[in-house]
Amino acid sequence: QSVLTQPPSVSGAPGQTVTISCSGGGSNIGSHAVKWVQHLPGTAPRLLAYYNGVRPSGVPARFSGSKSGTSASLAISGLQSEDEADYYCAAWDDSLNGWIFGGGTRLTVL
Amino acid sequence: EVQVVEAGGDLVQPGRSLRLSCTASGFTLSHHIMSWFRQAPGKGLEWVGFIRRRAFGGTTQLAASVRGRFSISRVDSSGVVYLQMDRLKSEDTAVYFCAREGDSAAISPADWYFDLWGRGTLVTVSS
Numbered sequence: 001q002s003v004l005t006q007p008p009s010v011s012g013a014p015g016q017t018v019t020i021s022c023s024g025g026g027s028n029i030g031s032h033a034v035k036w037v038q039h040l041p042g043t044a045p046r047l048l049a050y051y052n053g054v055r056p057s058g059v060p061a062r063f064s065g066s067k068s069g070t071s072a073s074l075a076i077s078g079l080q081s082e083d084e085a086d087y088y089c090a091a092w093d094d095s096l097n098g099w100i101f102g103g104g105t106r107l108t109v110l
Numbered sequence: 111e112v113q114v115v116e117a118g119g120d121l122v123q124p125g126r127s128l129r130l131s132c133t134a135s136g137f138t139l140s141h142h143i144m145s146w147f148r149q150a151p152g153k154g155l156e157w158v159g160f161i162r163r164r165a166f167g168g169t170t171q172l173a174a175s176v177r178g179r180f181s182i183s184r185v186d187s188s189g190v191v192y193l194q195m196d197r198l199k200s201e202d203t204a205v206y207f208c209a210r211e212g213d214s215a216a217i218s219p220a221d222w223y224f225d226l227w228g229r230g231t232l233v234t235v236s237s
Binding site for chain 2: 031096102
């Protein structure tokens with residue numbers, strides 16, 4: 001069981017907006033920045049956002065990260081078929097003294 | 111091309127050792143902290159450990175699940191980072207990824223982020 005809690009799956013039609021939640025605690029999200037990673041099995045994972053919502057170069061503005069208290073979320077607008085992948089939130093945890101991930105959310109584009 | 115490529119994954123018996131490599135190209139390895147992650151079959155991503163830059167002592171930190179069995183080293187002149195895995199267990203079966211930290215000026219690991227990942231190499235621990 002992951003320390004950070006994400007929904008196992010979300011889905012949406014092309015063009016719609018979906019939001020993936022990530023719930024943690026005071027020793028992780030409550031104290032540190034959240035990162036979001038996209039992973040299509042068999043390929044290299046891709047960083048989508050860091051420092052809660054900063055996008056690396058090349059990541060479309062359709063991907064938007066935010067944080068409030070001990071929770072974070074990733075919104076994906078204008079859904080496209082190539083967005084189908086697994087999405088993970090991550091943060092440093094002071095109690096475990098290491099990086100922790102959410103269990104991952106599988107996005108299906110209908 | 112800026113990339114990292116993992117190699118060395120194999121089928122190995124429980125209790126044996128294996129060394130993975132991560133070869134960097136297109137950037138100066140010595141400028142970056144490097145991390146290892148893994149994904150067990152049907153599971154999510156898990157952090158394994160990281161190694162700091164030589165300029166900051168090249169020290170390492172490992173997850174509790176592998177501490178005392180795994181170690182990380184780097185040879186910047188060759189552009190390679192290693193993950194030495196000893197006393198392997200069946201639960202170590204996973205795809206192992208290496209990743210580059212993008213903000214090596216940050217002192218706290220909490221502020222680091224992994225901006226470049228490889229495609230991974232499969233390690234299977236089974237008799």
